[in-house]
Amino acid sequence: MAAPGNCRREFCQNPVPTALAAERLCLDHFLDEAFVRADHALEDCRNGRTIHSAELEWLLADALSVVTHLEDQAATPNPADRDHMLELLLILANLHEYVAHHFVQLDIPA
Numbered sequence: 026m027a028a029p030g031n032c033r034r035e036f037c038q039n040p041v042p043t044a045l046a047a048e049r050l051c052l053d054h055f056l057d058e059a060f061v062r063a064d065h066a067l068e069d070c071r072n073g074r075t076i077h078s079a080e081l082e083w084l085l086a087d088a089l090s091v092v093t094h095l096e097d098q099a100a101t102p103n104p105a106d107r108d109h110m111l112e113l114l115l116i117l118a119n120l121h122e123y124v125a126h127h128f129v130q131l132d133i134p135a
């Protein structure tokens with residue numbers, strides 16, 4: 026399998042891990058982006074704002090599986106990255122919990 030290449034963020038030369046080939050982001054940038062999006066989604070849920078179903082799906086399916094997959098890999102990055110990943114898992118778990126127990130307004134495209 027061809028290497029996924031480098032991160033798509035401007036000025037970032039970090040390699041893209043295989044687990045992130047679809048996102049074309051390095052681990053750092055993926056975690057950054059997932060954090061921001063998970064935080065937003067959780068805040069929107071709590072404020073009763075409409076959540077895009079695709080966004081929720083990305084967070085609870087794609088991002089979650091990527092982080093779980095990365096965590097499973099033997100060549101786990103440095104401890105700081107690991108902490109970062111565990112933090113993200115916690116936010117995603119909160120989001121999951123919130124969605125399971127509250128009425129969340131989903132914007133489902135027709």
Ligand SMILES: [Zn+2]
Pocket residue numbers: 032033034037038039050051052053054
């Ligand atoms: Zn990057």
